Amino acid sequence: MNINTQKLQTDILIIGGGTAGCYAALTIYENSPELNVLICEKAHIKRSGCLAAGVNALNAYIVEGRKPQDYVDYARKDADEIVRGDLLLTMSEKLNSVTEKLEKLGLVILKTENGKYVARGNRNLKINGENIKPILADAVGKLPNTKVINRINITDLALKNNKVIGAYGIGIENNIFYVIEAKAVLVATGGAAGLYKPNNPGFSRHKMWYPPFNTGAGFAMGIKAGAEMTTFEMRFIAxxxxxxxxxxxxxxxxxxxxxxxxxxxxxxxxxxxxxxxxxxxxxxxxxxxxxxxxxxxxxxxxxxxxxxxxxxxxxxxxxxxxxxxxxxxxxxxxxxxxxTEPYIVGGHTASGYWVDTRRRTTVRGLYAAGDVSGGCPQKYVTGALAEGEIAASAIIDDIKNIDLENVDEHEETAYKTEAENFLTEKNTPFTAEQLEEAMQTVMDSYAGGIKTSYRFNEKQLEIADEKIKKLFILSEELYAKDLQELMYIYELRERLIVCRSVIAHLKARKETRWHSFAENLDYPKKSDDFKKYINSKFENGEIKIIYRDLIKEGEDFEHFNR
Amino acid sequence: MSILIDKNKCVGCGRCSLVCPGSLIKLDENKRAYIKYPKDCWGCTSCIKECKAYAINFFLGADIGGMGGRVHTEENGDILKWVIDSPESGISVINIDRKESNKY
Missing domain, CATH: 3.90.700.10 (Succinate dehydrogenase/fumarate reductase flavoprotein, catalytic domain)
Structure with missing residues (x-):
């Protein structure tokens, strides 16, 4: 199959039309309506991602008598200290305004006769969230300078001089290789499901907590681009x-x-x-x-x-x-x-990009919001909206004096060739599905899956890493007979990349701070030595671990001088 | 969990295929919808809510205790009518007002 190249240019590229991505687009339009925004969505924006089926409550809201700091304290306690205070507080301060905005867009929220929201406990609101995604999609559809491309699988970031200047993607229903140039890229793809063997691996293998279509693309493209990641060892098990x-x-x-x-x-x-x-x-x-x-x-x-x-x-x-x-x-x-089996997310637990207070990643030009962004757990829907807004406001400020750059020709050719190679018929015994099952079996057995009641030891993690590395090599020889199969190959490879980071992080936290989420049998106790973040960076094919001190609320954390 | 599409009821509008978050539903050569990857369905019911011909039902796989019951929805203004047809309990209809919030 031949694939044709199509070049697109935009001021801001948003990867993922979910909660965070949609809200970022709304924020950009409200503040700088002249900016062009392109949202690239792997499915269809109307019903994609976590909220496809709907949501039953807003789990992050500051109810009457409480303050944002209370929410920070709650999230910190739940994660036993390993959270970013600055991120949690900046998010918490916006929870209520984004909720009001959602209601204005059409979300039904239960109210008292006096027009006040009815709280469920200390942090939750009762809603009818069945159509929350269509509501957000409709609002985005009305924005004059925002364009949405559905069914495009963004696979890699475009880099030049260690800066993100766009992204590459492939159509799922049309054989187009997209080359997108942008002044800023917001990654809002969501987290990763399907790394571990699911509860019911047979016919109902996709009946899981997290959307099985969130395959860790955003993590993987960042890891490959050398972005620093945080807290991948804090797995979420529902x-x-x-x-x-x-x-x-x-x-x-x-x-x-x-x-x-x-x-x-x-x-x-x-x-x-x-x-x-x-x-x-x-x-x-x-x-x-x-x-x-x-x-x-x-x-x-x-x-x-x-x-x-x-x-x-x-x-x-x-x-x-x-x-x-x-x-x-x-x-x-x-x-x-x-x-459930473990997932890697930044919206319940704290795995994801290591960002500054304004949600800039460590790679210039790249921003992160929602489930793909780390350090800020218990975001849920409203927190993802808040992060979309925070990241959007940073982008608006940052791109004022930035021009579009052309992607590197060698890089473009390399990524297109990679896709063409997968589409070239070859005699291979394996399919993406087979290797996915192999990966899930490895993670289940050796990296603390359901099989071992989520427990692992270092020896097992070493075996897991070795096997995952081998599966990645095997994946290079896969053959896709159509574009959907090509997407499955990319998704498998994204997951394998994320698996390696998860294993490295689990190994680096030599303690057990969170039972089940990271239960290291070699170090069954909690240790004050690990009251810090475990971060990582992919360098020359290896994962380098970086330990960082905790950051409190009130700090304005920046990666580098601007 | 997965879905069943009744080809005789399908009108070929393609809306189910459009919204499926896994891109799992395709149209065949006669423009009738079919689920190409039944094991990959998440069970979100997005397709069912889109189907104006009530041609799509979802069911629980036997591996997760499914007993053959199936569900579809019918939309009437703000009312989303859920129709559950189960071999054991017969037909149950549950009307949900989209303007009404959940109590829990």
Whole structure:
């Protein structure tokens, strides 16, 4: 198959039309309507990424009587200190204004008769978020200088003199090799699912917490471009309803369901209530022979059943189907729970680009927001919006005196040739799917997957790294017979790159600060020596680890003098 | 979890194919939608909400306890009507007002 080159130029390129990317485009238009923005989206902006099915609540909001600092304190405690205070505070300060904006765009938020938002606990708002993504997409569609290209897989950043000056991508439905030149690039691709073997690796392998189509592209392109990354060892493992992998928060916080073991004992207090401790408690009860574990919903009212059925239809319809087709409502049967496979995200945990306070990465011209950006956990939807706004405002300031540059011809040719090589028929026993399964098996067995109850030791990590490196070499010989298969090859390779970073980070944190999220059996205790960030940079084919001191709120952190 | 597309009901508008976040739904030579990669469906139901012909249903895979029930939606203004057809419990209809917030 031949691919044709198409060159595009824009002031600002946004990679990923999700929550952060859409909001960045809205911010740019509001502040500098003359700037041209191009959003490149791997699927279709109307229903792409994390919010495709909808979302049931806004989990990050400063409710009446609380202040942004309270949110920072909460996130810091949950991550046991390893957070960026500056990032959390700048995000928290914007949570409420972005929420109001979302409501103006059309999101339904529950209000009291006096017009005040109804809070769920200390940080959450109740909404109808089934159509949150179409709402954002509609708003972006109305922006005069913003263009969206759907079904384009951005694979690499364009670099010149250690600066990002654009990106390369390939169409998924048309055989075009895109060369995009931009004054600034915002990466907002989301995080990485599919690194580890999922809960149900057969027919329902994609019934997972995080979108299986978020394959770590944004991480991988940054790693390859030499960007510094942070906290990849803080993996996110979600505690979910068994089988459907539907959220548990609505049951736990909504109707106050407690975690109980098969003996009916409430065990959550025994292990602690941070996000990782809730997973660890469930794993530990199972290991101790007291599984399965449940959320105790038996005894709730029929009215609560009815509300739950609706709430789940708005975010995870599979759970409602499960209740209805089994003929057993949550009031009649406790909901079994399990931990998922680990994911790498910056919106729940803190993995991602090492950014300055204004969300600039360590590579000039490149900015990061949302799940791909590190150091700032518990962002959820509103935090991703806030980061989109913060990054957009930095870009507007930074590009004032910047001109477009032409991409390097050798680089352009090299990336196009790489794609053409994958599209050239060859006799290979392997497919991207086979190598993906191999990668997931390696990560599951040797890098703390479900199989080992998320635990690992250094010897295992060494084996994992060796095997992942070999799989990457094997992936060079893959053959794609169409553009969709080509995307799958790129996605596999992105995941393999991210896996290597995860393994290196897990190895570098020689302690166990977060049970389950990073449970190092060689170092089962927490150590004050590791009250720091673990960062990494890809240099000459190897991952270099950098330890950095904690940054508090109030600091204005910059990578270099401007 | 995956979806079933009824080719006899499909009108070939292509909206399901457009919104699928995994680019998994394609149109065949007769312009009828089909899911090319059934194992790769996330179960987000985006396609189902787009389908004005009610040709798409989603179901739970047997490996995650599916019992043959299937779901589609019908849109009427702000009301999103979820129709669940299950061998065990028959047909259930749940109306959700998009202007109404969740209680939990």
């Amino acid at each position: 505690l979910r309803c068994k089988d459907t992998i539907a959220p548990t928060g609505t049951l736990a916080q909504g109707v106050g369901a407690k975690q109980v073991n098969s003996l009916g004992e409430v065990y959550e207090q025994k292990y602690g209530l941070t996000t990782s401790e809730r997973v660890y408690g469930t794993v530990s009860e199972n290991l101790a022979g007291r599984g399965p574990c449940y959320l105790k919903t038996e005894g709730i009212t029929a009215e609560q059943d009815d509300s739950l059925i609706k709430a789940y239809l708005n975010m995870a319809p599979s759970q409602t189907l499960k209740w209805i087709e089994s003929g057993k409502m949550p009031s009649q049967q406790n909901v079994e729970i399990e931990g």
